[in-house]
């Protein structure tokens with residue numbers, strides 16, 4: 005299977021979201037990556053349900069929702085209702101991660117777990133068979149446009165090993181500072197899904213940039 009591209013709408017134009025949504029609908033993007041930040045888990049606030057619902061009314065592709073919030077359990081049903089297809093929580097934000105994963109799956113969404121740059125892949129050992137996605141942060145979450153952390157390649161390789169050792173079907177997604185320079189190495193290391201925000205929306209031709217990332 006070829007890798008998937010999930011452009012992050014965080015770097016889009018919030019005063020003209022419909023333009024970006026239509027561009028993504030027409031592009032080679034596989035998923036819409038939606039970053040929800042609460043100002044507590046991360047030092048930034050992005051947007052919540054009304055924006056997600058509005059995006060959902062116009063998108064033709066799966067919504068890949070990345071929750072950078074504390075206590076995600078409180079909102080799982082509401083994210084389903086707002087249109088999330090894949091719901092990813094941070095391991096660092098969940099005291100009872102197994103319970104949270106089961107609750108996401110009960111709502112018929114794919115369940116993802118994200119790891120901050122400092123969190124060891126081994127933390128996933130006892131949950132890897134239950135999840136559909138591992139989201140490896142290649143920057144500290146909170147902002148678009150940050151510098152890619154080089155240790156990510158090794159982390160992807162370790163995740164790939166863990167997945168294979170346990171016969172898990174989880175996909176590996178990488179998020180933060182992804183561009184055309186590091187994309188080939190990320191795929192070679194074992195990434196299945198590449199998130200890209202500023203690299204796509206900051207380029208002269210976002211649709212062509214998505215195509216280039218897809219053709220890596």
Ligand code: DX5
Pocket residue numbers: 012014015037039070143144145146147148149150179180181182199200201202203
């Ligand atoms: C960061 C977010 C990312 C962000 C990526 O906290 O999770 O999805 O939008 O943006 P870039 O690609 O610009 O690093």
Ligand code: ZN
Pocket residue numbers: 012037038039070179199
């Ligand atoms: Zn993200």
